[in-house]
Amino acid sequence: MKIATWNVNSVRIREPHVCRWLQRVEPDVLLLQEIKCEEKQFPAPAFKALGYDSVVAGQKSYNGVAILSRIPLDVHHVTLPGLPPEDAQARYLEIAAAGVTIGNLYLPNGNSGGEAGFAYKMAWMDRLADRAQALLDSDTPFVLAGDYNVAPADVDYATGTLPTDDALVRPETRARFRRMLWAGLTDAVRVTTPTGPIYTFWDYQGGAFQRDRGLRIDHALLSPVMADRLISAAPDKNVRAEDQPSDHVPVLVTFED
DNA sequence: ATGCCGGGTCCTACCCGA
Numbered sequence: 001m002k003i004a005t006w007n008v009n010s011v012r013i014r015e016p017h018v019c020r021w022l023q024r025v026e027p028d029v030l031l032l033q034e035i036k037c038e039e040k041q042f043p044a045p046a047f048k049a050l051g052y053d054s055v056v057a058g059q060k061s062y063n064g065v066a067i068l069s070r071i072p073l074d075v076h077h078v079t080l081p082g083l084p085p086e087d088a089q090a091r092y093l094e095i096a097a098a099g100v101t102i103g104n105l106y107l108p109n110g111n112s113g114g115e116a117g118f119a120y121k122m123a124w125m126d127r128l129a130d131r132a133q134a135l136l137d138s139d140t141p142f143v144l145a146g147d148y149n150v151a152p153a154d155v156d157y158a159t160g161t162l163p164t165d166d167a168l169v170r171p172e173t174r175a176r177f178r179r180m181l182w183a184g185l186t187d188a189v190r191v192t193t194p195t196g197p198i199y200t201f202w203d204y205q206g207g208a209f210q211r212d213r214g215l216r217i218d219h220a221l222l223s224p225v226m227a228d229r230l231i232s233a234a235p236d237k238n239v240r241a242e243d244q245p246s247d248h249v250p251v252l253v254t255f256e257d
Numbered sequence: 258a259t260g261c262c263g264g265g266t267c268c269t270a271c272c273c274g275a
Binding site: 009060157160161162163166203204215 | 258259260261262263264265266272273274275
């Protein structure tokens with residue numbers, strides 16, 4: 001089973017990139033973040049032509065997540081459980097497919113909006129940890145993957161790409177990420193490559209990709225059963241060198257059937 | 258320490274991202 005996650009930074013602009021990647025890699029399930037459109041604008045027919053059904057939690061202009069699948073699925077949640085009902089940001093979508101619960105998340109960046117913006121990120125991470133714990137308690141095999149907007153350790157961002165008090169690396173941010181690991185989740189990319197830098201994002205500015213000054217902020221966290229099934233997990237770096245790329249690359253995780 | 262890039266939209270100057 002192949003599950004991938006990709007912040008595409010506008011699905012309408014990146015439709016050809018996504019189609020090419022689906023055809024080349026043939027994931028069973030692809031989680032998309034920052035689709036930046038409502039469901040009615042989502043290019044579902046292009047993906048359907050390649051054999052993929054779409055589930056969309058859209059929002060005008062900002063955020064937005066979607067799931068493409070070539071295997072049958074059930075939709076379980078279109079928002080992150082526990083958030084206030086007035087929260088209208090489209091950042092979470094959860095399905096079950098082939099007996100695996102799959103959560104697709106676009107975690108708030110936390111740098112805009114001052115301390116209130118950062119507090120929103122912290123609350124969101126608390127609710128995500130709650131969701132992970134509930135799934136652990138139910139003994140459901142699961143994967144929580146997406147753009148976490150967290151560089152978990154210093155090795156996960158190139159020197160000088162972020163200030164030390166950036167919301168992606170603040171101690172409160174990292175503590176909440178670590179709490180999910182301590183609860184029993186496995187960081188698929190990091191256990192596959194235990195040491196050294198592995199980036200999933202390179203800024204558009206300053207020749208960041210050419211200089212390989214990136215961040216590792218897109219993650220797949222696995223429940224214990226899924227960690228036992230893990231074969232490989234890695235970003236597809238070559239995608240960043242295509243024309244008109246997203247600033248993030250896909251992260252592909254492969255499991256034993 | 259960022260907004261030089263590249264999306265978005267109130268169509269075009271401004272908001273947002275990491």
